[in-house]
Amino acid sequence: MLTADEVAKVVSEVTGRIIERMSARAQRAGDLGAGADAPSLAELINETLWWELDRLKKADSDDEEARADKAFYASIRRELPRVSEAEQARLLERVVHRYANEIAGNFNPTFYKVATRVAPPMLSALLTGLSPRRLMGGQAIPSLDKHVIVEGDIANLARLREHGTLVVTPTHSSNLDSLILGFAIYHLGLPPLTYGAGLNLFRNPIIGKSMYNLGAYTVDRRKRDPLYKQTLKEYATVSLEFGQDNLFFPGGTRSRSGGVEDQLKKGLLGCSLAAYRNKLVHRRDRPKCFVVPCTISYPLVLEASTLIEDWLAEAGKSRYIIVDDEFSRWERWLDFLRGLFSLDLKIHLRFGKALDPFGNVVDGEGVSYDPKGRPIDPRGYLEVDGEVVADPVRDAEYTRALEGRIVDEFFRENLVHPTTVLAFACFELLYRNRRPRDLYRFLGSIGPEQSLAMPEVEDELDALLAELAELARADRLRLSPEVAAGDTRELIRAALRSFGTYHSRPVVQRKGVRLHIGDANLMFYYRNRLDGYGLRGAASLVHASNRGGLRG
Amino acid sequence: MAEHTTATTRVSVLGAGNWGTTVAHLIGQNGIPVTLWGRNEESCAEINEQRRNSRYLKGLELSEHITATTELAKAVEEAELLFLVIPSQAFRSVCADLGDLVRPNQLAVHATKGLELGTGRRMTEIIRAETCLRQIGVLSGPNIAREMCAGKPAGTVVASRFPRVIEVSREVLKSHQLRVYGNTDVVGVELGGTLKNIIAIAAGMATQMELGENAKSLLITRGLSEIARLGVALGADPMTFSGLAGIGDLMVTCASPLSRNHRVGAALARGMSLKEAVDSLGMVAEGVKAAKIAEQLTGELGLRAPLMHAVYRVLYDGLTPAEGLRELMTGAVQEDIDPSLTRAAATKKR
Numbered sequence: 001m002l003t004a005d006e007v008a009k010v011v012s013e014v015t016g017r018i019i020e021r022m023s024a025r026a027q028r029a030g031d032l033g034a035g036a037d038a039p040s041l042a043e044l045i046n047e048t049l050w051w052e053l054d055r056l057k058k059a060d061s062d063d064e065e066a067r068a069d070k071a072f073y074a075s076i077r078r079e080l081p082r083v084s085e086a087e088q089a090r091l092l093e094r095v096v097h098r099y100a101n102e103i104a105g106n107f108n109p110t111f112y113k114v115a116t117r118v119a120p121p122m123l124s125a126l127l128t129g130l131s132p133r134r135l136m137g138g139q140a141i142p143s144l145d146k147h148v149i150v151e152g153d154i155a156n157l158a159r160l161r162e163h164g165t166l167v168v169t170p171t172h173s174s175n176l177d178s179l180i181l182g183f184a185i186y187h188l189g190l191p192p193l194t195y196g197a198g199l200n201l202f203r204n205p206i207i208g209k210s211m212y213n214l215g216a217y218t219v220d221r222r223k224r225d226p227l228y229k230q231t232l233k234e235y236a237t238v239s240l241e242f243g244q245d246n247l248f249f250p251g252g253t254r255s256r257s258g259g260v261e262d263q264l265k266k267g268l269l270g271c272s273l274a275a276y277r278n279k280l281v282h283r284r285d286r287p288k289c290f291v292v293p294c295t296i297s298y299p300l301v302l303e304a305s306t307l308i309e310d311w312l313a314e315a316g317k318s319r320y321i322i323v324d325d326e327f328s329r330w331e332r333w334l335d336f337l338r339g340l341f342s343l344d345l346k347i348h349l350r351f352g353k354a355l356d357p358f359g360n361v362v363d364g365e366g367v368s369y370d371p372k373g374r375p376i377d378p379r380g381y382l383e384v385d386g387e388v389v390a391d392p393v394r395d396a397e398y399t400r401a402l403e404g405r406i407v408d409e410f411f412r413e414n415l416v417h418p419t420t421v422l423a424f425a426c427f428e429l430l431y432r433n434r435r436p437r438d439l440y441r442f443l444g445s446i447g448p449e450q451s452l453a454m455p456e457v458e459d460e461l462d463a464l465l466a467e468l469a470e471l472a473r474a475d476r477l478r479l480s481p482e483v484a485a486g487d488t489r490e491l492i493r494a495a496l497r498s499f500g501t502y503h504s505r506p507v508v509q510r511k512g513v514r515l516h517i518g519d520a521n522l523m524f525y526y527r528n529r530l531d532g533y534g535l536r537g538a539a540s541l542v543h544a545s546n547r548g549g550l551r552g
Numbered sequence: 553m554a555e556h557t558t559a560t561t562r563v564s565v566l567g568a569g570n571w572g573t574t575v576a577h578l579i580g581q582n583g584i585p586v587t588l589w590g591r592n593e594e595s596c597a598e599i600n601e602q603r604r605n606s607r608y609l610k611g612l613e614l615s616e617h618i619t620a621t622t623e624l625a626k627a628v629e630e631a632e633l634l635f636l637v638i639p640s641q642a643f644r645s646v647c648a649d650l651g652d653l654v655r656p657n658q659l660a661v662h663a664t665k666g667l668e669l670g671t672g673r674r675m676t677e678i679i680r681a682e683t684c685l686r687q688i689g690v691l692s693g694p695n696i697a698r699e700m701c702a703g704k705p706a707g708t709v710v711a712s713r714f715p716r717v718i719e720v721s722r723e724v725l726k727s728h729q730l731r732v733y734g735n736t737d738v739v740g741v742e743l744g745g746t747l748k749n750i751i752a753i754a755a756g757m758a759t760q761m762e763l764g765e766n767a768k769s770l771l772i773t774r775g776l777s778e779i780a781r782l783g784v785a786l787g788a789d790p791m792t793f794s795g796l797a798g799i800g801d802l803m804v805t806c807a808s809p810l811s812r813n814h815r816v817g818a819a820l821a822r823g824m825s826l827k828e829a830v831d832s833l834g835m836v837a838e839g840v841k842a843a844k845i846a847e848q849l850t851g852e853l854g855l856r857a858p859l860m861h862a863v864y865r866v867l868y869d870g871l872t873p874a875e876g877l878r879e880l881m882t883g884a885v886q887e888d889i890d891p892s893l894t895r896a897a898a899t900k901k902r
Contacts, residue, residue, distance in 0.1 A: 283874055358686065371683035372651055380656030384716070397713045398686065 051225035152351035163366030164288030195247035240275035256311035273357035292323035352409035359405035422495035423526035572637030580615025592599035638664025647682035692745035694804035706757035711741035740792030749839030751775030756817020
């Protein structure tokens with residue numbers, strides 16, 4: 001983890017780079033005269049003022065930070081018309097520096113050292129539903145490894161670190177993800193990851209206080225200013241260049257639909273390529289960056305209800321920031337953890353194949369391979385006449401390829417629990433019979449009186465399990481042990497137990513010889529984890545298209 | 553002029569057939585040294601010693617800047633830019649060999665108008681699957697080799713997601729007789745060049761059957777509509793089909809009795825079997841295979857493509873061209889402009 005000194009260096013490096021880039025761009029535009037598309041420095045500052053003042057207008061006037069921001073921008077606005085061009089650069093520097101500082105947060109390395117030692121048992125306690133008081137009372141701490149199963153290409157991770165910097169890119173279902181990953185990384189004996197966490201997490205009553213100390217930096221999603229987003233990307237890039245391993249959630253936000261992410265944030269992903277390129281240009285040691293996709297698969301998801309409601313409300317145009325969800329309520333955590341613990345449910349964290357920033361597979365020594373397994377030197381992708389050069393359009397294209405490969409790994413390493421399988425089967429039966437034109441109305445029409453005959457569900461499950469087994473054999477999907485066992489009745493029992501434990505209404509419930517749908521939205525949510533595979537001939541409902549089939 | 557700006561670019565053309573030799577000749581005529589790889593030793597010797605490729609381009613004196621070789625490694629090693637001009641059904645095996653030789657910093661542009669039989673893969677997909685090459689593109693457009701060799705004016709398209717691929721290709725190809733346009737829609741340009749071959753077979757039949765100019769125009773426009781519909785379903789930008797690699801290529805193929813696919817169609821309409829028609833040509837007619845692949849793709853995607861379907865049935869189901877025509881003229885009539893294309897044109901972003 002970076003020391004406080006290094007963090008300060010990162011902040012000043014980030015500021016310096018952005019000012020340099022903006023000044024150069026403004027200079028070039030000035031030389032070209034009218035018709036150039038790059039803004040002048042004054043225009044840039046005005047743009048920031050516009051975005052920030054617009055945001056602050058909506059902010060709570062009692063909020064201390066908002067007041068400080070207002071005062072800061074008021075002073076910038078006062079000074080702007082009076083200063084020379086050189087001084088405009090100074091003003092812009094103040095803005096960027098302020099952004100960068102806020103992103104870095106008040107990181108304290110002393111706290112951090114304590115946190116790394118104490119946090120995992122604390123997490124363990126949290127995740128197993130023990131109160132800290134009992135923990136202090138000398139009780140044995142139940143081991144988290146019983147509930148979080150870490151699998152996949154683990155052996156390579158430690159070796160890869162010797163050859164470059166890691167960017168771990170997980171699927172994102174729950175705010176628990178970063179805690180679970182932090183735990184896994186600690187247990188694997190790897191140094192901690194830094195990651196950008198939404199400001200709302202820092203204000204979370206349960207874990208907010210420990211966020212900085214867990215290595216997080218801040219992402220304020222309310223700030224829409226493009227300059228802020230640039231600062232954020234530069235912060236991630238520079239921290240990678242300093243050799244700090246990063247955690248990116250490439251989906252950008254928790255999956256609202258419950259489906260595996262197939263559209264990733266390319267701006268953030270591109271940081272791995274930018275860091276590699278910058279280190280090559282400056283001839284630094286260990287220039288390589290390795291992107292490690294991973295999946296976190298839950299039998300039940302803490303925030304499932306809020307997330308799927310948001311998806312249905314906005315049809316994918318997510319609100320992006322959800323402040324008051326299950327994640328900020330103690331009783332929901334406890335219910336969730338109690339359910340997890342008492343039913344002995346497992347959360348699976350799977351590491352996929354490590355990739356270079358171009359999407360090529362790398363081995364444990366950090367060597368990249370072409371699609372047919374021949375070793376290659378990826379530096380060539382950035383060369384013109386033997387020199388490494390910057391080319392944003394080219395690099396965006398490489399990042400698109402990386403995105404595609406991460407999504408492949410997401411789908412391949414996605415692990416399916418009985419809950420998902422049962423939800424998929426029930427949904428499929430209802431959906432297929434009715435062939436609805438409107439998904440929303442269809443979901444709204446399914447009440448608790450809606451039921452399916454047990455034999456019908458069993459037949460559907462038999463067929464579904466056969467297809468799942470085939471996908472798993474083809475290395476295109478992972479099955480939990482309960483699903484892999486292939487015992488339909490046992491699977492139904494396991495799924496019903498889980499569905500009955502945490503959610504306020506059982507998602508699916510057995511009454512006599514029929515299964516009743518208690519919560520159609522949640523059935524849809526859990527079903528979506530299998531969307532996009534073309535299972536049972538189903539069309540894709542939450543992804544752009546099916547990834548299975550002939551052309552997948 | 554061209555010599556000055558591209559003095560350092562080392563170019564190789566892989567494939568010494570009709571079009572490959574022409575591409576090498578066009579580059580050579582700009583004063584740029586170009587290596588031409590072919591499998592046939594005699595052809596290569598003939599090119600090097602007599603400046604001729606008598607099998608494909610009778611009577612043409614080739615540029616002296618061409619060096620022909622049968623050694624793939626030699627052609628690939630030094631090249632910064634590779635042109636791949638290999639028949640679609642041999643494309644993968646050449647790429648598999650190429651995989652051992654190429655490096656990430658090399659650029660590659662293919663000029664093969666076809667899809668892989670069985671998989672329906674586009675040529676750029678095959679390059680990606682078999683090699684480490686990433687900075688790749690496609691050359692396509694209304695380019696009849698004979699006319700180009702005769703020095704007549706023409707335009708062509710290089711499509712790539714990588715601006716540098718377009719720039720470097722343009723530098724070596726452009727001349728007072730050839731305008732080189734850029735496009736970022738690789739999928740559309742590849743499909744335009746491939747699918748028009750099917751329509752060209754139909755045009756050959758129509759010409760032979762003396763159906764007249766109205767019918768030809770009907771064929772071209774409805775054919776373009778089918779191409780665009782299938783293209784959009786496979787991820788192409790609909791606007792690409794109104795460009796050189798779309799309507800441009802389709803027009804020339806349908807108008808010119810010189811084009812191979814046209815000649816296959818005409819031979820079929822004269823009553824030859826498919827095998828006789830292909831044999832009489834002595835070269836690959838890509839449309840014959842493309843028809844099979846398009847039949848499969850439209851079936852899978854549930855798309856309407858009556859014209860392509862009729863060509864397929866004439867080629868493979870023993871339907872006579874006259875029967876095919878009758879079916880087409882009595883089939884259901886839809887909108888002139890397909891609503892799916894209007895929608896796609898409005899929403900297409902990248």
